[in-house]
Amino acid sequence: MFVLSGGRVLSGDGVVCDGSLLVRNGRIEGILPDSAAAPDGARVLDVGGALILPGIIDLHGDAFERQLMPRPDVHMPMAVALMETDRQMLANGITTAYHGLTWSWEPGLRGREAARTFIAELARLRPHLGCDTRLHLRHEIANLADEPELTALLASGQVDLLAFNDHIDSIRRSLDKPGKAGAYAARTGLTVPALYALIDSLLEQRSEWIPSQARLAAVAAEHGVAMASHDDPSPAFRQEMQAMGCTISEFPLDAETARAARDMGSPVVLGAPNILRGGSHCGRLNAAEAIGAGLGTVLTSDYYYPALLLAAFRLAQDGVCYLPDAWGLVSWNAADAAGLTDRGRIAPGLRADLTVVDDSLPECPRVQATFVNGHCLFNALGLRAQSVSGKTAVAAA
Template sequence: MTELYIEGGRTLLGTEIGETSLTISGNVIAGIGDAAHGAFGLDASGLLVMPGIVDIHGDAFERQLMPRPGVDFPVDVALIDSDRQAITNGITTVFHGTTWSWEPGLRGADNARKLLAAIETLRPQLAADTRFHLRQETFNLDAEDEIIGWMKDGRIDLLAFNDHMDLAGISKPAKRARMVERTGLSSEAFDQLVDRVLSRADQVPASIARLAEAANAAGIPTLSHDDNSPAMRAGFRDLGVRIAEFPINEETAIAAAEAGDFIVFGAPNVVRGGSHTGWTKASDMIARGLCSVLASDYYYPAQLLAAFRLVHDGILALPQAWSLVSSAPARAAGLTDRGDIAPGRRADLLLIDDSIALRPRIVAVIANGKLAHLADGARLRPATALPHQAIAAA
């Protein structure tokens, strides 16, 4: 069994950071503070050693699928490229947020099916633990039976309820134009499609309830997206949906927090200093205890950068900021084997150079006990050779 050793890093243990060493055996953390005895080691002196980032909502992979409107690339190529991007930004567990909408094109049925099949096929080859987060557009009624079948077969890891019929562009010309472009339809054909979809609006609540019931039966965590009122959040909570994803106002976030729901905001919101949509400012919500999870959303570097931005701005200490991108999203997703550093936990670890304010640099990534990324300047223990397994992973 391959053993690794991380020597002398400033390591996050619980809510404290202190210098220690770690031993990894197989794919788990085997010891803390033990004498060096690994097959090879990483010198972490001067570096932070942190749990791997868990990203429960990211759709940046869509940029690899369709880098320009109407320009498609093979799904396997896109996923492999996205995996490298995730790992080099410290994301060791990634949920690809795949939208299955009533619209054709990038977010249509064919792409959802292809993405799920590709993730399942490629998963053993990918460095990050890659999981399927299905974002079901609630007006996508024809997909209900197939999605329930996927859940029964254990193929879905997270299920989100989205409604972009209004919020994503039907009533907003600029966003509508982007949707039309994404579908490949003419403007007239798009409007006709919208009319057909809206004609079945009375069937949507019952469909949501059936999907939520199936998810609960399968033990799949569920999310509601862009909750716009405490009443909307309460309605989803009554269905067992306990993750509020991007509540769009303070009142809804307060209601979610008071009920003990997980509350997700986008890490790019923190890094940029506000929402690109003009909605809730995530750093304000965090300061008030109204955010428990930060997700990459549409930009893989954002979680790493956001944690250090929160520290720099005096909003949270690093252990608390890091929980937003590691232990809390792991709990929200029902993953009890990762998110913190302790004996027996999955060995997902990051070595980070934090010497430049607001610009942390990933020096090394260990994912599931394997060395998945090693940056220039990383220090291996002298006179030791990398095991074959680690070389293959790196």
């Protein structure tokens, strides 16, 4: 049992209030007035006026790929990459993470063998990871050959979120751009001519992609796996995906499609790096503008873990929305989208997944501590335990 005291708490109803937060057995027990004494036997941590926020929930992050392959065709051990990624996420306030694993028709980094190894290593290492790390399987729908294996994987309960991707046309176009073909080929381990030939053979099977996708969606629905459609290009496409059970719209390409998704009641997932950069790196929907118009409901790290924390404060600083609403984009809205009912808010009975943030420099907020299920797994405060008046306290060193 411990108390986070001397801070400002973002409560479950979206209000920031002065007070202390009581945590018992890994669960939030309640918010105490600053004047209230800590219960007997509680450890007390004075956070010195910092914000006490729900831990960040990242529904789509694939920056771990840079730990796996920091340079083209340069591979690092899977366990090392996952453990290092875990440290990065905790230091950035992420307490629940859905690793966006692409299972593609490509060999190499995003291919079948790499995906199998990743899933096995994630299962083996999960007890050693601080962040509650889950699997977001990104299925490239041109990958017909692996449908039976993916069906079994969905039925096994190892997949927490399924997204349907179709990047083959954009990859094919990119191969024709100067300097791009070699980079893509290096990622796959194929020669450039072999990569062209593989894509051409898959395009000949295009008529079979949607029926295969529908079969996989039915299996996912049967086993309660949340589903997303990726890069929705139009309202009509979003309607088709919604009918298939893909209730999350991930990175819609334009405002019209995002509005259609919201009209259907679908969460709309956008990238936090888009906020920091002032727009999309590939000329698509501007995330800040979409959120300001009520079209974006969830932010994800996408390819940069620090972006989630920074983007929420950037939105508040730029006047796009108030900080509690901005923080909802990375916490309770994400929990609701994924069907997580035990976290995402600071409310009695929920998991004590928390991040303590120093916002004295609003343009560059810093995580001071991260708690997952009541355990302090990142600590930048230099804390030590002390005995005070028969109680155990934690104070800054």
